[in-house]
Amino acid sequence: MHMADALISPAVGGTMLAATAGIAAYSAKKVQNDMDESKIPLMGVMGAFVFAAQMINFSIPGTGSSGHLGGGMLLAILLGPYAAFLTMASILLIQALFFGDGGLLAYGCNVFNLGFYTCFVAYPLIYKKLVRKGVNPRSIFVGSMVSSMVGLQLGAFSVVVQTLLSGKTELPFVQFLLLMQPIHLAIGVIEGLATAAIVTFIWRARPEILERAAFGESLGGVPIKKVLTGLVVAVVIVGGLLSWFASTNPDGLEWSIERVTGTTELETPDGIHKIFSEIQSKTAFLPDYGFKTDQDDVQNQPAVEDEEAWPSVDAGTSVSGIVGGAMTLVLAAFMGWIINILKKKRGKAVA
């Protein structure tokens, strides 16, 4: 479910980071205005609780397999949407940094996919509506189940769309969708079961916790329109800017880098810069760079060009790529080795 840095393009990652930052800032403001500071340690401990709860595997009846809690919906029910969104954001950051689940660039996508849909769509529009008439085990069960499933379906769909827009993998849209949605339907059922079980237990043991949470949010309510409007504005602005970069040039980042380096002293007419670029234009391993000379054709019919140009890659230069790649790795390892030796020597000298 976690989106990875390897599958994402800077444009998509940047847009989602901006959207997430917007929602997080809004939630932080909401939380700071609305609630007493006693909820701050509660949010922290709940974040840690979700971590610990994810470690507990439980058996799924009739299948022989096991699952664990995701925790998004549980947080929304216990803390309210704003605090839950912030808690989810910090859980995901710790997962990205310590466990490599997701990544820094994909962080925005992950918070959005796992936090936004649960806290700001499934919780207010489904769970609260279903449970409003009366809190009892039945309504908790139905509410948790439906909202968890919808939240995860939206999240999974979002993963597919983000992957597709990034274009870092070949998976066709429909196949990827058919792979992701059913898997996440199953995960959603498990999540719903677990959430319902825990919330029901809390409702029986300490109903005041749920009441307090429900009362706490009813003060502010969820102005979903405001959140959505802000979000749409952010996405349109950032996405528009970035896609303009991407569309006017085959590669926006490269283009902007060349623009930048072009105006600095780096570009001396017969410096190493130019020599390298000449060598490079002749020896490009993969065809992207080879296209640079006939860019117009690429833009007109990229797919066809791509297919045709491929076999014409000179075998000799491909060998250079492989040899060079190996050399680069050896060089990197060598550098590490030398640094280690030097460090050890210095350590001995000091001792």
Place this chain on the structure above:
Amino acid sequence: MDYKHLKEKEGQSRCLTGLLFNILPLGMVCMSNIINSLYNIRLLDDLARKKTFIHSIHPLIKLLTTIVYVVVLASFERHEVSALLPFVFYPVFILSFAEIPVVPILKRVLLVEPLIIGIGILNPLFDNYIVMFGDIVISRGWLTFLSIFIKCSLAVTVSILLVATTGMDRLAIALRILKIPRILVLQLLLTYRYIWLLIEEALRMMQAYSLRAPGRKGVKINDLGSFLGQMLLRAFDRAQRIYQAMSLRGFTGEYNAADVSKIRFRDFVYFAAWSLFFIIARIYDIAVLIGTLFTGVGR
């Protein structure tokens, strides 16, 4: 639980999770997973306390350098393989200068790999357009797969290295400088602080449960509500006690960062030098340039 003891257990548990996942009762595997996570957080925490050149660089600079690295890495086209390789230099540089043990970091990266392989491995199926390297014929999907695999390994490695050389507290300072809302940073630090404690609690409960239900595959779904619910109630009560303790020590909802050191000239140099390297490596395929030098093949 002391560090050495954990390390020993970690060795055993890796074998368990790796080889016998389906054979052993899940309760045991579950417990060894918990120990793994504990060990991992503790290890990175310990590593962050070292005092090397890398550790002394301003946290904001390290965070920004890592972000530039990941963004540049992600900007590569999907078939790109050779041009990605020079990006190995950055993690190797940090591993060596910061005296970070390689094996535990690589292990952590490997644990994430199956997920990305799962998605990446489908590429050769969907794109079997043929590419030739000399005499070797492969499907282009393999290049995409390789590209994704390398990108994933590198991105995960540098994120883990960022925490291993910075630590959560100093990272929080960097986030505050970036104007991340105070409440979010505070919440992040609290979550991080209590993960250790709550995972230990989960471990104790799991141990108690498996002793009463030997041979059971994980927690029974009927027990799940009371198991996790009890854990949750304990967490709630703990939060209450923490809040009382914090209030007695004068907590008013403010987060005061400890020593915020200034960004020095050499921090700028570090950031500028690496960014320049990343950009050059993005524009020029350094691996192919080196290859051309050695094989003398050019057109």
